Amino acid sequence: MAKIIPFKAVRPTRDKVSLIAARSYDSYTPQQREARLRDNPFSFLHIVNPGYKYDQVISGKERYTLVRNRYQEFKEDDIFKKDETASYYVYKIVNRDGLVFHGIIAAASAQDYEDDIIKKHEDTLKYKEEIFVEYLKTVGFNAEPVLITYPDNPELETIISKAISVRAEYEFTTTYRDTHYLWPILDTAIIDKISAIFDKMDTLYIADGHHRSSSSYLLAKTSKEENKNHKGTETYNYFMSYLIPESNLKIYEFNRLVKDLNGLKKEEFLIKLDAHFRIENRGLEYYKPSKKNHFSMYLDGNFYSLYLRKDYYKIENALDGLDTHILFKLILDPILGIKDLRSDKRIDYSHGKNDLAYVKTVVDRGDFKVGFGLVPVTTNEMKQIANEGLKMPPKSTYIEPKLRSGVTIYEF
Structure with a gap:
């Protein structure tokens, strides 16, 4: 008690x-x-x-x-x-x-x-x-x-x-x-x-x-x-x-900003993403994801929607289904080479109150190469992860x- x-x-x-x-x-x-x-x-x-x-x-x-x-x-x-x-x-x-x-x-x-x-x-x-x-x-x-x-x-x-x-x-x-x-x-x-x-x-x-x-x-x-x-x-x-x-x-969500593509060309990067995500180029449309397992990406002057291919991704616990964890496991770590989300200087974070206009601005002026937008974590997700004794990736929530x-x- x-x-x-x-x-x-x-x-x-x-x-x-x-x-x-x-x-x-x-x-x-x-x-x-x-x-x-x-x-x-x-x-x-x-x-x-x-x-x-x-x-x-x-x-x-x-x-x-x-x-x-x-x-x-x-x-x-x-x-x-x-x-x-x-x-x-x-x-x-x-x-x-x-x-x-x-x-x-x-x-x-x-x-x-x-x-x-x-x-x-x-x-x-x-x-x-x-x-x-x-x-x-x-x-x-x-x-x-x-x-x-x-x-x-x-x-x-x-x-x-x-x-x-x-x-x-x-x-x-x-x-x-x-x-x-x-x-x-x-x-x-x-x-x-x-x-x-x-x-x-x-x-x-x-x-x-x-x-x-x-x-x-x-x-x-x-x-x-x-x-x-x-x-x-x-x-x-x-x-x-x-x-x-x-x-x-x-x-609120915490969006991710990355300084480079880990040596990849844009086309090579998109092909690697295609293994786990259905990708659609949205052009200049400010695409903001509205449901879990959907992501926004801004790269080289265009917004993209990324939808997780669930048939190729196994969810065994509350953390596996968390969007910040999915982004880390499928993109940030294996493709962009970011192993430590707390200390790697190539990644930065922008809370959702800044909106995607901020992501676009800092990428367009060359501070970052790519930005990712997410939906906010819910209170139930936060509780479920805590109940299972698991821990979210850093900068998963802005509360x-x-x-x-x-x-x-x-x-x-």
């Missing part, structure tokens, strides 16, 4: 939350980061990039210590304050496309992660885990929740609907034109009811944040080993999560909502 608990969040004061909230550091261009750091002294980017204060690029343990120092300074200046009582936090986002997301920010159990009650669908990289564990041990907080999804639950929907019917504690719109709302749940009876509802759930699924969750689990494991008086109730046994119903997830760092902070 899933153990989801309330916690005492460290939060910005209401007047500064819109100034503090920040997207993930890597989502900004260098020019955008510079502008925000220069013009906004309250941005959470000042905490995660503490070297800006000294006009220095600082990394490793020294950076982690300075991150902790900047965070403590924000607390000392009363920019951040810790809630006096443990709460659940109902959080709603209305994004610039008009999509509405709602769920509950809470603390999820690291033991549930180990016991596979919280299931995963992506592989993690050991070196990234080790770096992030060292970071967490030094700074002592989570600032961005892991996105976890749960089966739609009418009782939780009723609780959330009632919570959002009154004025929010936070309501702010970002320069990205997303509007964020937060309501703390303070009523102990409702808190107990939320805990009991999650306790009846057999399985939760990580939607986004696999490295954050795996690193939090490793932190809990090492902290337990180092603490002779470990009781299991320590804050390091949990990590901050944003839990939303399955029907509320929005999953919304995307949360801001610094709105709620979990200390351990």
